[in-house]
Amino acid sequence: MAGGFVLIVGPSGAGKDTLIALARAALADDGRFSFPERVVTRPPDAFERHDSVTVDEFRAREAAGDWALAWEAHGNCYALTAAARRQAESGLVVVANISRGSVAEARAALPVLAVVEITAAPEVLAARIAARGRDGDQGAGLASRMRRSDSAPEVAADLRLINEDAPATAAAKLKALLLSCIER
Template sequence: MTANTGRLVLVTGPSGVGKDSLLDGARAVLVGRQDYVFPRRYVTRAAGLGGEDYVAVSEADFSAMAARGDFALHWPAHGLQYGIPVSIDADLAAGRQVVVNVSRAVIDQARAKYPNLLVLAINASPDVLRMRLQQRGRESAADIEERLQRAAAYRLDGPDVVRLNNDGPLAEGIAAFVALLEKRD
């Protein structure tokens, strides 16, 4: 990729589809590649809760950072605030691919700001989602059912959207995910 041709890759999908596992796997496969950046999100939750590697910030600090323009994108979801650091703009200007996990709520904001965009919409079958949500043990049975209902209603469309079914073994999902990142047309 040449200067000013960086691409923002937004990874989205319902809880339990394996977004963090795919991102972690892609990061490991692409380690040492200077043309890929996987920035850590800023999240208003306590540190060390497992799952993704994020920067924990207080509500007050997050609000101050947003007011200063420290975030390229930010959004609320599930009672928390999420932010992507503004440093991605320099990475994109340098021609890098910036790969981030986002909520679908921020997709239109990103589309308006970043013309070279790919949305990777990750999905999985209801049975696989249920099993994964039960295995991670973070939600009650009622919460899992609510998440499954939201997943069934999850729709995201547009010419920049590519879907990836992540029902199979993790290694296959990671290989397919990386192949989509490497595809340039």
Template structure:
């Protein structure tokens, strides 16, 4: 679904991936941007499919592992990955919006950036980060994981061979980081218009 018969990457729109370590505040900044661009039909905020039950934090689509594998085998996902013992994917609406020339904003994985660059003609990367103590507090507050699971998440730091287009050090008020993300989305929307 993401390539034509000749193997060209999907475009002309932009896949704007918001990446960073667990607890950096990616979902909070994405929510601020989603509110800012509500009603803008050229900006889509992707709803990830995840093999985790719905709960605290990110609103996502839930599928079983079997459903996930079946959809993946059918080529329904323009991008999918595994992280933290779960499977994640962007749905077919992402490919449709990018083919129509829009900007798709998605919470992504640093480890999948090289694959995203192969699959999409225009990829922009926003790396959201925060110091470990800040991230530890945020992870504990969301209440999804045990202390041991949080400690394991904080130890992980995948190597990434794709430089980000924007780095947001998300330590101040959420509105500050949200404004940086909104400004970047607006610039990208203008660039692909």
């Protein structure tokens, strides 16, 4: 089996982290997969698991070569670690949530097996963003996230999941895609 990254992308509120968590749980006993947490310059919350660091720590680790991929979005810095890259290079399928704007860079820099775009109708996205209650996700912040969704670059995804029904439905499709990556 050749390892590599399965990159999960999509607009805020699409349910990317929910579906990744469901896939992680469904594949917990399958040692061929890794679901590393991103590093983000924002405190974690109930909707997104990640390692939280300060901007200064992020920049220091970036300078030290700790990141396989780094990007900025919504006023925060995000990264996938060099350790995740080593996992992919060792043969694991590494499932990671990244920015749509970073897909081209990721395809050039990482062993990418597939890109999965998860999305939903604008009214579903807006309701989910507002419901999570993060600072900056209300009023003008919500409008800003929705505008970013509309203006995001087109992504050449290998699979597109519409996540508007029960999350288990889209999670089953995501799990099937992840398992198909093993068989390539």
